[in-house]
Amino acid sequence: MGRNEFTVAFAGNPNVGKSTVFNNLTGLNQHTGNWSGKTVSNAFGCMSYKNITYTLVDLPGTYSLLSGSKEEAVARDYLCFQSPDMVVAVVDATCIERNLNLVLQILEITSRVIVCVNLLDEAQKKSISVDLKELSRRLGVPVVGSSARSGRGMSELKEMIYNMTVNERKTYVDKIIYSPEIEEEAEKIFEKIRQKCKSDRIARFLSLRLLENDEEFNKSLEKSIGISVEAGVHKKEYKDMIAEEIIKTAERIFLSAVSFKNSEYNKRDRKIDRILTSKSTGIPIMLLLFGVIFWITIVGANYPSQWLSSLFESVNQFVRDTLTNIGTDNMLVSVICDGILKTTFWVISVMLPPMAIFFPLFTILEDFGYLPRIAFNLDKYFKRSGTHGKQALTMCMGFGCNACGVTGCRIIDSPKERLIAIITNALVPCNGRFPSLITLISIFFSASLVFPFNSILSALLLLSVIVLSVFATLGLSKLLSSTVLKSERSSFTLELPPYRAPQIGRVIVHSVKDRIIFVLWRAVAVAVPAGLIIWLLANIYIGDSSLLNYFTSSIDGFARIFGLDGVILAAFILGFPANEIVMPIMIMAYTSNSSLMEYDSLTQLHALFTTNGWTVVTAICVLIFFLFHFPCSTTCITIYKETKSIKWTMLAFILPTILGLTACFLISNISRLIFMLAG
Amino acid sequence: MMYLDKELSLLNSLNIGEKCVVRGLTSEGKERRRMLDLGLIRNTTVEAALRSPSGDPVAYYIRGALIALRSEDAAKVQVSAL
Known part of the structure; x- marks a missing residue:
């Protein structure tokens, strides 16, 4: 007669x-990554076991519940005020002492906890042995060992959750x-607030927090259960004493449950780190790694793209017939x-192959533990811009999708630094812009060379474009941090996680699958309606000119000031819902006057653009504007959600646009001047 | 007062490969809490492990974890020789 539904927080x-x-446990494919803050909000999933339905809630990864970052607040408030039926605390077997801090804090909120000691395979490699029984005895809760990547320990965990x-x-x-002294004071508060709390344990936890007198937590307490701040008597030392007691307890448990056969267990990691982060090799290796990834992407995407586009052409012809x-x-x-079909097929054949190659490669780097090292290597530059090294991580997320990057900025603790990272995130080219950049580079700048030089040049140019976007991010961050977002510098802590051998096969399978789903979904959700609307605009005539024509010619003069033309600017404006459709709109607008030409090959695309007056300078301007213009609608909405401010959303919209237009203006006019002087 | 015989210095003065023991923190508020949560409480052994390409930040081994701190943050950790 028991319940058959439970909530389990992770x-x-x-x-x-x-x-x-x-x-x-859920069969969900949430993207996992070896860096802080991959889960930026609570993710939900379902698990069925022995006819019981479990709702699983994946809380953001945090080191503590008490030091006040946004994601910690999310996790802590969930545990305190939503009261899940139980919690699974996942810890890293190679770094247990550090992990126990959080486990002990959770145990202060609830005793319904299972500790899952994960990465046991990595611990074995480092000759670290964990006495799970002793750990369980010391903590007073069940402990299960696991290597989740290979599925080890998962059925035991399910059984334990069931039990x-x-x-x-x-x-x-x-x-x-x-x-x-603390016990006495805590007891006094406890008596006052006991009635308002769901359990004695939570009441004690909250009493201790009130003793620490953390402003933000006081606010969320008042909001959630109406406990006012006056309930606490606080002394500055309490905070230290409480934190120290937890750390010391963690140390004791750690020493009794974990032993090292080899005290030099992280020697290999340090050797790798000395190469990847050293003064002479750190940054060159970083550039080289990205250059190689870009090169593989460009070379590898070529054939499937051609293959897909000729396949789609036949499909289109078949449907037409x-x-x-x-x-x-x-x-x-x-x-x-x-x-509809042409736009959708274009999006799929141009977007899918490069993204299905780039992301698995990028994920391998991520899995290996490299991305936090990027933040480590580049922090100095971010510091000079008045921001946080973790911004490098949110920029990496922006590669995938700027909306994700914006949400990811929650990993940055200081509100102002976080705002800067949010506002500048769209300067990093996302999934929807990357392939267009590659296409433009390939047809205008490296088409004249033969293989492999063409692809190497493309990769180098793409790398320069990315470096440019990094510089722009740093520059704009500097501008913001020294003007409207002037702030006191916040403290910087960045964990460099142990390296792990990436599971290359698994990563490739998962990541390719993820990308295929992502791109196909975007194609259906965005390209189908966009294709319809643009066709209508291009084919509804008033007098002897189509609506699209009216629109493009009305802004043509303005666009030409910046080295663009009316069609290009119109494509960016109409492409506001998604950057993927910017190029298809250009193509459709250019071809709408003539009979439709096929634009399946790059040479034909080049011909189409040049007959419409594009020069190399135009291509550069378009490239720059692709990189720096207003974020897409989804990103804008996300920025609003994250900042709750129209002002900052507008700023995030306007700043990149001004930057892009200014750059295009300078490039086109300076080159005009040079041509005039030279000619 | 048992540490008076050992000279206090700051964590950011540590050379790579050197170890020291934490004696106290001079930071306040949230920043202090974050440091404590890292395990930087009194008597904790810390080792400077890595210097980033530009010299700052430096990564330290703290209770089994490798944590990068900027020089000015490490300067808020008082340490003494082992």
């Missing part, structure tokens, strides 16, 4: 494989005892084939 430090455990929820297995968690044969109206055939 908590843990960043980089402990929490998302892998979570995905393993704890359905069979209500007991736990024996000792309270951490603080100094008599079939529709015509069954007597469909010519207009409707054109809407479907020239509008």
Whole structure:
């Protein structure tokens, strides 16, 4: 007669494989990464086990619940005020002492906890042995060992979750005892707030927090259960004493449960780090790694792109013939084939191959643990711009999707530094712009060379474009941090997680699958309606000119000031919902006057652009404007959600646009001047 | 007062490969809490492990984890020789 639905929260430090455990149990494919803050908001999933339905909640990875970053607040408030039925605390077997801090804090909120010691395979490699029984005895809760990447320990974990929820297995968690003074004060508060709390344990936890007198936590307490700040008597030393007691307890438990056969267990990591972060090789290797990834992407994407586009061309022709044969109206055939299908197929064939190559490679770097090293290497430059090295990580997320990058900025603790990272995130080219950049580079700058020099040049140019976007980010950050977002510098702590051998096969399979789903979904969600609308604009005539024509010619004069033309600017404006459709709009607008030409090959695309007056300078300007213009609508909405401010959203919209237009203006006019002087 | 015989210095003066023991923190508020959460409490052994290409930040081994701190933050950690 028991319940058959339970909620289980997953908590843990960043980089402990929490998302892998979570995905393993739910079958969900949440992207996992070896850096802080991959799970930026609570992710939900479902698990069925022995006819019981579990709702699994993946909390953001944090080191603590008490030091006040945005994601810590999310995790802590969830545990305190949403009261899940139980918590799975995932810890890294190679770094248990550090992880126990969080586990002990969670145990102060609830005793319904299972500790999952993950990455046991990595610990074995480093000859670290963990006495799971002793750990369980010391903590008073069940402990399971696992290597989630290979699935080891997952069925035991399920069984333990079942036992704890359905069979209500007991736990024996000792309270951490603080100094008599703290205990006495905490007890006084406890008496006052007990009635308002869901359990004695939560009441004690909150009493201790009120003693620490953390402003932000006081606010969320007042909001959630109406406990006012006056309940606490506070002394400055309490905070230290409480934190120290937890750390010391963690140390004691660690020493009794973990042993090292080899004290030099992280020697290999240090050797790798000395190469990847040293003064002479750190930054060159970083550039080289990205250059190679770009090169593989460009070379590898070429053939599948051609193959896909000729496949789609046949499909399109087949649909056209079939529709015509069954007597469909010519207009409707054109809407479907020239509008919807053409745009959608273009998006898929141009976007999918490079992204399905780039992301697996990038994920391998990520899995290996390299990305935090980028933040480490570049922090000095971010510091000079008045921002945080972790901004490098949010920029990396921006490669995938700027909206994700913006949400990811929650890993930055200081509100002002976080705002700067949010506002500048769109300066990094996302998934929807990357392939367009590659296309432009390939047709205008490296087409004249032969293989492999053409692809090497393309990769180098793409690398320069990315470096340019990094410089722009740093520059704009500097501008913001020295004007509207002037702030006191916040402290900088960045964990460099242990290196892990990436599971290359698994990463490739998962990441390719993720990208295919992502790109196809975007194609359907965005390209289908966009294709329809643009076709209508291009084919509804008023007088002897189409709506699209009216629009493009009305802004043509303005656009030419910046080295662009009306069609290009119109494409960017109409492409506001998604950057993927900017190029298809240009193509459709250019071809709408003439009979439709096929634009399947790069040479033809080049011909189309040049007959419409493009020069190399135009191409550079378009490239720059692709890099620096207003973020897409999804990103803008996300910025608003994250900042709750129209002002900052507008700024995030306007600043990159001004930057892009200014750069285009300078480039086109300076080159005009040079041509005039030279000619 | 048992540490008076050992000279206090600051964590950012540590050379790579050197170890020291934490004696106290001079930071306040949230920053202090974050340092404490890293495990930087009294008597904790810390080793400077890596210097970034530009010299700052430096990564330290703190309780088994490798944590990068900027020089001015490390300067808020008082340490003494082992």
